[in-house]
Structures are given as C-alpha cells and as structure tokens.
Amino acid sequence: xxxxxxxxxxxxxxxxxxxxxxxxxxxxxxxxxxxxxxxxxxxxxxxxxxxxxxxxxxxxxxx
Amino acid sequence: xxxxxxxxxxxxxxxxxxxxxxxxxxxxxxxxxxxxxxxxxxxxxxxxxxxxxxxxxxxxxxxxxxxxxxxxxxxxxxxxxxxxxxxxxxxxxxxxxxxxxxxxxxxxxxxxxxxxxxxxxxxxxxxxxxxxxxxxxxxxxxxxxxxxxxxxxxxxxxxxxxxxxxxx
Numbered sequence: 368x369x370x371x372x373x374x375x376x377x378x379x380x381x382x383x384x385x386x387x388x389x390x391x392x393x394x395x396x397x398x399x400x401x402x403x404x405x406x407x408x409x410x411x412x413x414x415x416x417x418x419x420x421x422x423x424x425x426x427x428x429x430x
Numbered sequence: 431x432x433x434x435x436x437x438x439x440x441x442x443x444x445x446x447x448x449x450x451x452x453x454x455x456x457x458x459x460x461x462x463x464x465x466x467x468x469x470x471x472x473x474x475x476x477x478x479x480x481x482x483x484x485x486x487x488x489x490x491x492x493x494x495x496x497x498x499x500x501x502x503x504x505x506x507x508x509x510x511x512x513x514x515x516x517x518x519x520x521x522x523x524x525x526x527x528x529x530x531x532x533x534x535x536x537x538x539x540x541x542x543x544x545x546x547x548x549x550x551x552x553x554x555x556x557x558x559x560x561x562x563x564x565x566x567x568x569x570x571x572x573x574x575x576x577x578x579x580x581x582x583x584x585x586x587x588x589x590x591x592x593x594x595x596x597x598x
Binding site: 370373376377380381383387388389391392395398399 | 564
C-alpha cells in the first residue's frame with residue numbers, strides 16, 4: 368500500500384475513535400470526524416509540500 | 431431534595447477497578463459492562479483494526495523492559511492494548527520484521543492502538559464515577575440523556591448507592 372493510503376487509513380480510524388469518544392450526538396460526532404480527518408490528512412499534505420523547500424540533498428556517506 | 435450524605439459522598443456506578451481492568455484487557459469491554467454496547471463495538475473495531483493493519487505491515491511490536499527509555503515507553507504504550515497485544519506477542523511470537531518496508535509504519539499503528547485503549551480505560555474510570563468525557567457542541571441544548579440524568583439526580587442517590595453495594 369502507498370504511504371498516502373496508509374496515512375489516510377490511520378487518519379480515518381483515529382478520527383472515528385476520537386469522534387465517538389468525545390462527542391455524544393451523532394451530528395456532533397460526524398462534524399468532529401471530518402474536522403479531525405481533514406486536519407490530519409490536510410496537515411500531512413501541507414507539511415509534505417513545505418518540505419519541497421528543504422531538499423534532502425545527496426545521501427550521507429557510509430562511515 | 432438531596433440528603434446530606436448523598437451530597438458529601440460520591441459513589442461509583444460500578445466497581446471502577448474491575449471495570450478498568452476489563453477495559454484494559456479487551457478494548458471496549460469496560461464500556462460494554464457499563465451498558466454502552468454500540469460504543470464498545472466501535473472501540474473494539476477501531477483498536478483491533480489498528481493492530482491487524484500493523485501486523486499485516488509486519489510492523490514493530492515493542493517488547494523492552496530495560497535499555498532505551500523511548501523503547502520502554504513504546505512497550506508501555508503497546509501493552510495498553512491488553513490481551514490482543516499479549517496474544518500476538520507471546521502466543522504467536524510476533525515481533526515484526528525489521529527488513530519489511532512497513533516495519534516503522536506498522537509499529538506506529540500498533541502503538542497507537544495501545545494508546546487508544548489506554549484512553550478508553552481512563553474514560554471508563556470517569557464513566558464509573560458518573561462523569562462523561564463526551565460533550566455536546568452546543569451545551570445549551572438539552573438531550574434526552576441530560577433530562578434522564580437530571581431526573582435521576584432529583585430522585586436522590588438511592589440507585590447509586592444500590593450500585594455501590596452491589597459492586598462492593
């Protein structure tokens with residue numbers, strides 16, 4: 368599986384868990400789920416794009 | 431009107447230590463014992479799916495009781511999953527494959543499952559004492575459960591003390 372798919376799967380399960388744990392009404396749970404899921408996936412993609420400005424460069428030599 | 435003893439002494443709805451132990455042993459079992467079957471099933475599915483995905487990725491399953499503090503911390507987090515973790519680690523001798531591409535990624539799934547179950551254990555403790563972590567986005571709106579709990583509070587603590595005696 369790709370890293371993006373795994374990250375989305377991770378975000379999905381964690382969001383479902385916290386939405387069910389910290390909200391009582393179904394509508395509030397769904398709202399919190401989308402907030403958490405969007406923050407996790409969107410935040411990760413935003414960070415990935417930010418890393419464009421910090422290239423890793425050539426690999427370090429093996430001592 | 432509440433009696434003086436009911437105001438000064440808080441009584442648990444169920445035996446908190448036993449319920450916490452059950453909640454740690456099997457994810458969701460504490461909530462099931464407190465009559466929250468649907469939530470229990472959801473929590474069980476969340477925790478177990480995290481563990482299964484982590485194992486399918488051949489992720490790291492920490493098992494260190496000495497050495498690096500971070501490794502011990504990861505072990506503590508993983509052990510939070512309770513029986514499923516112990517069965518996988520001791521029963522199936524699973525420890526992950528360090529050469530697998532998903533070794534670290536799968537390890538994150540496994541440790542997160544344990545940490546989620548530790549949160550469930552804490553939630554069960556609160557629920558035993560009549561508190562609830564779950565809230566409404568709009569506190570002013572009164573739900574059926576609020577009305578029910580208010581009516582129970584008005585009825586003094588007779589049922590609560592009965593539960594305390596039963597758990598004792």
